Amino acid sequence: MIRLTLSQMRRSVGRLAAAGVAILIGTAFVAVTLVAGNVVTRTTYDSIAAQYTGADLVVRGVPMADAELDAVRGTAGVASADEQLLSFQQLEHGGRTIYQGVLAEPTDPAVLPLEVVAGALPEASGEIALPADVAERLDAAAGDTITLVRNVVDDPDEGTYREVRERLAVTGTLDDPYGAYSMMGGAAVAPAADVTAWEADLSAPGDVPSEPSTVLVTLDDPADLEDARTAIAAAVTNSAASTGADAAGLDVVTPTEHAETVANEMTGGDNVIFTTFVLVFAAVALLVAALVIANTFQVLVAQRTRTLALLRCVGADKAQLRRSVLVEAAILGFVSSVAGLVVGAGLAQVALAVGRGMDLGVPLPASISVTPAVVLVPIAVGTLVTLVAAFAPARAATRVAPLAALRPSDAPTAARGAGRVRLVLSLLVAVAGFGLLGAGVVLSTAGGEPSLGLMVGVAGGVLSFVGVLVSTVFWLPGVVALAGRLVGASGPTARLAAANTLRNPRRTAATSTALLIGVTLVGMMSTGAASARVTMDAELDGRYPVDVMVSTDLAGSPEDAQPVPAGLTGTVEDVAGVATVTEIASTTAQVAPEGAGAGEATDLPVRGLDPATAGEVMRSTEMVAPLAAGTVVVPEELSEDYGIGDGQTVTLTGPDGALEATAAVTDLADDGLLVVPDDLAAIDAAAATTRLWVGLDDPRDAASVVPDIQDVVADTEAPADVTGAAVERAGFQQVIDTVLAIVVGLLGVAVVIALIGVANTLSLSVIERRRESATLRAIGLSKGQLRGMLAIEGVLIALVGAVLGVLLGLVYGWSGAAAALGWAGEPVIAVPWRDVLLMLAVAAVAGLVASVVPARTAARTSPVEALATE
Structure with a gap:
């Protein structure tokens, strides 16, 4: 056999x-x-x-003094260990000024997340490599010299600083291929000794680091990672213990x-x-x-x-x-x-x-x-x-x-009817599934547990779809018959084609179901993508409420900052792609929370924002909604760091007086507190504008607009930092759009497979109706009419499956978007009309194409040969 x-x-x-x-x-x-x-x-x-x-291990969670760093480097199996140190410095060249993050060059270049575009990395003190766009903005290339302007502690007791200007040689330009430092416009690289010295000059003699450090470790080839991890943790802990430092937060991870x-x-x-x-x-x-x-x-x-x-x-x-x-x-x-x-x-x-x-x-x-x-x-x-x-x-x-x-082999009769038990069970499963699908949407959008709502929704979608698929043999032939009656008015060929789809309801249902599955999934993803895109836009608006920020209080200390230069606001407004600019005045105040659990009084930046104009520049005002006279908006991170609770009374003391306000804690991303302009004037009547909040016409254009803003800011005398949260937002949108496009493309494969099934069904139909087709030819049906009959049959099967798939796809897409994104707010329902029409058109054309080979086979068969008894 x-x-x-x-x-x-x-x-x-x-x-x-x-x-x-x-x-x-x-x-x-x-x-x-x-x-x-x-x-x-x-x-x-x-x-x-x-x-x-490039790092094998990352040591983090505790401040790393020289002793701890040497302990890591001295651990057996460690090839290199470098603190990831980033220093923000003012760079000048050709009349332009840029405030740029400068990364300490590691011992092993493999752990540097930047790539050299031209030139080379620094090799000696007094050298620097710049991000390619920064070098272009400064009109500097490898071999040129730029000026570094930095502050050095002058009198630690008085807290005064003096300005130092140094000349740095540009050795090359860099690219940040994976966006490791995209929020700050990339990072320059300078020798580690220089960056360490710059940071040390900002501290008083004898000061020890208080912020947790990050150390990147590479290992020798034979070294065992787990052994090295254990040894490093022990070495740092012992070193910290010998100096009385706390290593409780130490973490050594890959x-x-x-x-x-x-x-x-x-x-x-x-x-x-x-x-x-x-x-x-x-x-x-x-x-x-x-x-x-x-x-x-x-x-x-x-x-x-x-x-x-x-x-x-x-x-x-x-x-x-x-x-x-x-x-x-x-x-x-x-x-x-x-x-x-x-x-x-x-x-x-x-x-x-x-x-x-x-x-x-x-x-x-x-x-x-x-x-x-x-x-x-x-x-x-x-x-x-x-x-x-x-x-x-x-x-x-x-x-x-x-x-x-x-x-002789006669054409087979229609398949036996399906059992009533199967009908009842499939309907029960479908009804229960749609019920669970609705419950998942309710759970996700009603303020419950989003993950639970999503899981219930997924289970409901699967159950309902299974119920629909199992029951297709009962109702799908009827739908095809109805569609056949609609096209039957065009002539006898169309009526024959419609009748042929009912010759074997099971096979017609199976073939149309194959296409229905593919189109349903494509329709679901297209609809879900359209709805998710609108809903996620609202979520991104909340996460990145301000597209671009221009800041002169570079160290977060408004009292040491130069005011935003006169005329800069208008200049930024004139940049193509900028919609609006709002000036933010700032001061430094002593913040003293009151009541149980309150933190100690501390100096924090306080900024003034008019709630009436916030909506002009912010994409979402939810985080500043509580802002009003007598209220201070506290970012959640500052609330946790300084013990300021929501609803707590806070006293703000500035140069011109004190203000008692009620704290409103929100998830605003800022390093200062927000009050209305009148309250800011009550504590500092001379508070200067140190920040500009910039809104763009379209955040998706951030990658091209932000560099233009950096160009005009670089032409001013005062050092200013331009951070573009919209750039990261645009990156998120690009990733979402790319992933959704890939998903829809993959599901399109299922449609292609289903169309092969349409061709197979028509081929089997030709085999079963061989004698019937011969009879039709014998009584006058032309080859063209026979081909037309099979073409109409193929289009009917394909279109019915596609239309039903689109309808189911809309239901599942809307429900899925609501269940998956209910946590982000009110889900927005959207219909991707272009995708819907495209799917229907593709199904119709594909059904027509699928009929070509079977139709040629039927037309080539001689009527006499087909009617002959073998």
């Missing part, structure tokens, strides 16, 4: 190719999905840990562990939803492929009816015939799955190379990770799905009567 099976496969290679393509696409989809999951994880971790690039911690904080410590989300795509592709494979084997069994019957006549039993079909399926599944794995891995590598070339702003790896799961899962699943899909046709092969080989 094996030889016979192989012989039959050689004779049916054309028909098997269709099923093989479906399996290949499905398993390639699985491989791409698994690879994509690995890439997404690696990319996410690499983005979070971009500042730790960059990946750091990224995992941050990612868990972002996802609530649960990555199950993400994993499930990724694997759903593979399951969808394989489910659609299974339906196509089942239809393909039905075609094969129908073609071999006489052959199978003759085999029964010569002694083959049912088990042998069943094994023959299953062996054929196993061989086809294995070969196609291997091919799918190769194609999928190749496509993933090509996509990775293209993505790296497009400079998406995320640290994409150079090559895919081929893990055992990536190799074994697609092959095993592809082969298993093929066997399962072929099981029903294999059973059909065993029911072929031996006498069938001796009589």
